[in-house]
Amino acid sequence: MIGFIVKRIISSIPILLGVTLLIFILLHIVPGDPVTLMMNEHVDPDTIVRVRAQMHLDEPIFVQYLNFIWDALHGDFGVSYKLNRSVATLLLDAFPNTLLLAISAMIFSWVVGVPAGILSVVKKYSVIDYFFMGSALMGVSMPVFWSGLLLQYIFAFKLGWLPVSGFNNPLCLIMPAVVLGWGAAGTIARLTRSSLLEVMGNDYIRTARAKGLQTIAVLFNHALKNSFLPVVTVMAIQVASMLSGSVITETVFSIPGIGRIAVNAIQTRDLPLLQGSILFTTILVILGNLAADLLYFLLDPRIKNK
Amino acid sequence: MESQQQAIEQSQYLEESFFAELIQSFKQNKSALVGSIVLVLFISAAVLAPFIAPYDPYNVDMSQQFQRPSAQYLLGTDMFGRDILSRIIYGSRISLVIGLIPTLISMVIGTILGLVAGYYGKKTDYIIMRLADIVMAFPSLLLAMVVMYTLGASLLNIFIAISMVNWAGTARVVRSQTLVLKEKEFVEAAKIMGVKNWVILLRHLFPNCIPSLLVLFTLGIPDAIMSEATLSFLGVGVQPPMASWGLMVSTGKEFLFMAPWVAIVPGVAILIVALAFNFLGDGLRDALDPYLKQ
Amino acid sequence: MAEYSAMIDDHTIRGTSTPEKDKMLEVKGLKTYFFTSKGVIPAVDDISFTVSRGRILGVVGESGCGKSMTALSIMGLVPPPTGKIVAGDIILDGKNIASLTEKEMCQIRGNEISMVFQEPMTSLNPVYTVGKQVMEAAILHQHLSKAQAKEKTLEMFKLVGIPEPKKRLDSYPHQLSGGLRQRVMIAMALICRPKLLIADEPTTALDVTVQAQILQLMKKLQTELDSAIVLITHDMGVVAEVCDDVTIMYAGKIVEQANVFEIFDNCLHPYTAGLLKAMPAFKENGERLYNIPGMLPNLLQLPKGCRFYPRCECASAICAEQEPDLVEVGQGHFVRCLKYRG
Ligand SMILES: Nc1ncnc2c1ncn2[C@@H]1O[C@H](COP(=O)(O)OP(=O)(O)O)[C@@H](O)[C@H]1O
Numbered sequence: 001m002i003g004f005i006v007k008r009i010i011s012s013i014p015i016l017l018g019v020t021l022l023i024f025i026l027l028h029i030v031p032g033d034p035v036t037l038m039m040n041e042h043v044d045p046d047t048i049v050r051v052r053a054q055m056h057l058d059e060p061i062f063v064q065y066l067n068f069i070w071d072a073l074h075g076d077f078g079v080s081y082k083l084n085r086s087v088a089t090l091l092l093d094a095f096p097n098t099l100l101l102a103i104s105a106m107i108f109s110w111v112v113g114v115p116a117g118i119l120s121v122v123k124k125y126s127v128i129d130y131f132f133m134g135s136a137l138m139g140v141s142m143p144v145f146w147s148g149l150l151l152q153y154i155f156a157f158k159l160g161w162l163p164v165s166g167f168n169n170p171l172c173l174i175m176p177a178v179v180l181g182w183g184a185a186g187t188i189a190r191l192t193r194s195s196l197l198e199v200m201g202n203d204y205i206r207t208a209r210a211k212g213l214q215t216i217a218v219l220f221n222h223a224l225k226n227s228f229l230p231v232v233t234v235m236a237i238q239v240a241s242m243l244s245g246s247v248i249t250e251t252v253f254s255i256p257g258i259g260r261i262a263v264n265a266i267q268t269r270d271l272p273l274l275q276g277s278i279l280f281t282t283i284l285v286i287l288g289n290l291a292a293d294l295l296y297f298l299l300d301p302r303i304k305n306k
Numbered sequence: 307m308e309s310q311q312q313a314i315e316q317s318q319y320l321e322e323s324f325f326a327e328l329i330q331s332f333k334q335n336k337s338a339l340v341g342s343i344v345l346v347l348f349i350s351a352a353v354l355a356p357f358i359a360p361y362d363p364y365n366v367d368m369s370q371q372f373q374r375p376s377a378q379y380l381l382g383t384d385m386f387g388r389d390i391l392s393r394i395i396y397g398s399r400i401s402l403v404i405g406l407i408p409t410l411i412s413m414v415i416g417t418i419l420g421l422v423a424g425y426y427g428k429k430t431d432y433i434i435m436r437l438a439d440i441v442m443a444f445p446s447l448l449l450a451m452v453v454m455y456t457l458g459a460s461l462l463n464i465f466i467a468i469s470m471v472n473w474a475g476t477a478r479v480v481r482s483q484t485l486v487l488k489e490k491e492f493v494e495a496a497k498i499m500g501v502k503n504w505v506i507l508l509r510h511l512f513p514n515c516i517p518s519l520l521v522l523f524t525l526g527i528p529d530a531i532m533s534e535a536t537l538s539f540l541g542v543g544v545q546p547p548m549a550s551w552g553l554m555v556s557t558g559k560e561f562l563f564m565a566p567w568v569a570i571v572p573g574v575a576i577l578i579v580a581l582a583f584n585f586l587g588d589g590l591r592d593a594l595d596p597y598l599k600q
Numbered sequence: 601m602a603e604y605s606a607m608i609d610d611h612t613i614r615g616t617s618t619p620e621k622d623k624m625l626e627v628k629g630l631k632t633y634f635f636t637s638k639g640v641i642p643a644v645d646d647i648s649f650t651v652s653r654g655r656i657l658g659v660v661g662e663s664g665c666g667k668s669m670t671a672l673s674i675m676g677l678v679p680p681p682t683g684k685i686v687a688g689d690i691i692l693d694g695k696n697i698a699s700l701t702e703k704e705m706c707q708i709r710g711n712e713i714s715m716v717f718q719e720p721m722t723s724l725n726p727v728y729t730v731g732k733q734v735m736e737a738a739i740l741h742q743h744l745s746k747a748q749a750k751e752k753t754l755e756m757f758k759l760v761g762i763p764e765p766k767k768r769l770d771s772y773p774h775q776l777s778g779g780l781r782q783r784v785m786i787a788m789a790l791i792c793r794p795k796l797l798i799a800d801e802p803t804t805a806l807d808v809t810v811q812a813q814i815l816q817l818m819k820k821l822q823t824e825l826d827s828a829i830v831l832i833t834h835d836m837g838v839v840a841e842v843c844d845d846v847t848i849m850y851a852g853k854i855v856e857q858a859n860v861f862e863i864f865d866n867c868l869h870p871y872t873a874g875l876l877k878a879m880p881a882f883k884e885n886g887e888r889l890y891n892i893p894g895m896l897p898n899l900l901q902l903p904k905g906c907r908f909y910p911r912c913e914c915a916s917a918i919c920a921e922q923e924p925d926l927v928e929v930g931q932g933h934f935v936r937c938l939k940y941r942g
């Protein structure tokens with residue numbers, strides 16, 4: 001078991017390196033001088049030279065990459081241009097907000113998605129089933145930024161129940177979490193349903209029935225755990241989509257999180273900040289994937305015993 | 307020799323009844339049917355935009371600013387007094403192009419890489435699949451944002467950004483199918499008969515992946531449309547004054563409480579089109595189920 | 601044909617008739633149909649039989665002739681939504697269970713009737729230990745505490761001959777061989793001492809030596825627990841080994857029914873004769889393994905006359921026209937063939 005975990009962790013290292021290299025190359029092949037691009041035209045040439053040296057931009061790209069990794073390993077992501085603060089501090093300040101948002105959204109999506117999927121199976125082909133599956137597909141087809149605006153209009157402006165935006169009291173969290181979790185809830189509901197239906201066709205379900213268990217008991221005691229396996233695998237993908245989704249949600253609801261930092265960094269062409277925030281998010285996604293794999297492993301004794 | 311010939315012919319079993327069965331199954335699936343009808347409307351709107359749009363989508367008329375939806379302006383006007391309905395009709399062109407082209411490009415890349423990885427195996431497989439892992443490990447929106455940052459905001463660059471992100475999923479699916487197929491008799495037989503590798507890939511393996519590709523393609527389109535809308539919303543996609551649905555929501559959001567229709571209506575268009583494609587994709591998946599599971 | 605009964609070794613108890621009061625299960629006129637988009641499939645078409653306390657009834661026929669559906673009908677587990685029991689009584693120990701609600705059936709299943717399935721590899725839930733799965737039935741029906749149920753499971757594991765029973769309680773299904781899994785299934789089925797055990801091809805998926813062990817186990821347990829058993833199989837060799845009575849099915853109908861000696865010594869239906877000839881035991885004589893020529897008819901388009909007519913060696917012109925009835929030709933010996941009418 002420990003062996004599996006260690007192996008899994010080691011195998012994510014090349015991916016991490018690959019991803020960072022990819023970002024690095026993408027960010028550094030910008031046509032033109034990145035420093036000039038970053039700053040406005042009125043900066044004196046001395047500053048430009050100083051900044052170039054500071055960022056090691058004179059050296060070959062591969063050396064730059066190694067430097068970057070070396071510094072990153074020491075917790076140093078450079079200094080933001082526009083804000084003139086350490087990127088690491090900025091990110092660490094923003095991270096709790098993003099995490100809080102992502103976790104709330106995740107909880108929302110599971111609390112809504114799983115029961116909806118189960119209920120659709122219990123009441124298969126009924127109005128309830130069609131309603132839930134229709135809503136789930138809506139959830140998947142709805143642009144996150146748009147549903148955010150829609151909720152703002154209805155619940156903040158028309159009804160006045162919730163604050164429009166900001167992040168200073170718990171009520172502020174409700175709309176962003178719902179918006180961010182909505183699509184994921186749809187995916188989870190659809191997957192729970194299809195996976196549960198597939199599991200219900202298995203021989204061991206017939207055995208459970210033959211034992212005298214009632215349909216509900218069969219569903220909860222014998223089908224649910226097995227049907228969670230595929231649902232857990234999409235969790236990995238969902239961690240990624242939550243974090244990229246949070247870019248939009250944070251923008252719409254003015255939440256000071258990592259996503260908003262990234263968007264601002266793009267708009268102000270703040271290279272170190274962009275680089276740092278994207279790298280940070282990517283590490284989170286890879287860790288999320290790892291966590292999902294480990295969870296899968298804990299759920300399925302067949303893998304555990306191999 | 308004869309049995310080998312037979313085995314090879316088996317690989318063509320797909321083509322004959324395939325489309326007939328598809329149509330049959332679609333007739334019974336109402337949501338897929340509704341999806342198809344919406345899509346026909348969407349495509350017609352895109353193609354016939356100049357003929358059906360009631361106004362010029364770029365015509366600024368400040369005297370007509372923020373008109374509510376009415377008989378004159380069915381969906382109202384925006385902050386520059388432009389007719390929203392006309393802008394949505396023109397915007398469907400961007401969405402259609404964005405939906406089709408990058409999806410097609412990423413499918414072609416993904417299919418080729420998936421076939422090659424699955425068929426040749428070993429190192430080739432390893433390299434391609436690690437590359438796919440890397441792309442998949444990346445939050446796709448962020449990757450697209452980085453690409454847009456580097457290349458600058460333009461329609462062409464959106465194509466590149468979306469294609470770069472989406473090929474990996476296709477490659478994985480095609481590879482896993484190729485792995486199964488290459489063990490089948492008709493591939494073995496073709497190899498024994500000395501058929502060239504690329505012919506086997508193209509004539510025998512590729513056709514059997516078509517059902518899955520069809521489903522992936524249909525579901526990839528709303529994804530791409532959504533990506534474009536999102537990038538445009540964040541200001542790194544299509545640039546004003548072009549009429550992109552995402553951009554329309556983005557510019558409209560400043561006036562959300564005063565003229566909600568400016569931001570909300572284009573979003574409805576995105577929702578409807580994405581929903582239609584998802585209905586269609588689900589219908590296809592159900593209809594092709596026996597082929598997907600083979 | 602006398603040679604066949606030489607294969608049956610314990611002549612003393614088997615083959616004798618039992619008094620009425622010992623009837624454990626009586627199936628009368630059972631019809632189970634599938635209503636599919638292509639038409640109605642009469643998977644089980646007017647089946648009647650009786651199993652008595654302490655006896656084993658063999659239900660025999662080729663794959664697809666409706667044996668499993670007969671069993672699932674008795675369990676009340678016909679697969680919805682297409683499958684339905686359309687007629688018939690199922691009387692268990694004097695009580696008609698065909699008319700019970702689903703909730704009432706749940707108290708019978710696993711308690712008064714239990715079933716062992718053909719597929720030991722897939723019939724156990726992969727994510728729970730086998731101990732937990734066996735205990736479940738005891739907790740459900742006998743309202744035992746967890747500790748008591750565990751104790752009882754251990755007892756059952758010993759009874760069905762699982763080596764290292766204590767350790768096996770905590771094993772997952774994939775850690776056990778097919779033979780062991782089938783023993784677990786049998787333990788699960790018998791833990792509540794059911795009145796009736798239905799075993800649907802319990803040994804088909806196992807290799808020959810394990811097959812014999814499992815059959816011997818079932819026979820031993822049946823004498824010990826004094827329950828009735830319905831043993832479904834397509835192999836007359838299995839019948840010879842353990843059954844007391846035999847029902848031969850073909851395309852959803854019973855074609856011959858008698859005690860095991862009658863069937864082996866004095867079989868009347870050409871289909872039964874074919875099954876006997878196809879017994880694997882004859883391989884050893886260097887003879888080619890025999891197969892009845894042809895295939896089961898498509899249940900959607902049954903032939904007009906006798907369902908076996910297209911494959912029958914003794915068919916005459918009338919067989920294509922007239923459907924034979926099941927007639928009693930001797931004491932408790934029934935046959936459905938025009939050769940023996942009236
Ligand atoms: N789910 C189903 N839907 C439609 N027909 C079925 C289904 N299951 C079984 N049948 C039909 O019932 C017949 C009997 O099946 P079964 O009882 O499983 O045969 P066996 O004798 O091999 O156990 C089959 O020939 C098949 O045509």
Ligand SMILES: [Mg+2]
Pocket residue numbers: 664667668800
């Ligand atoms: Mg069967």
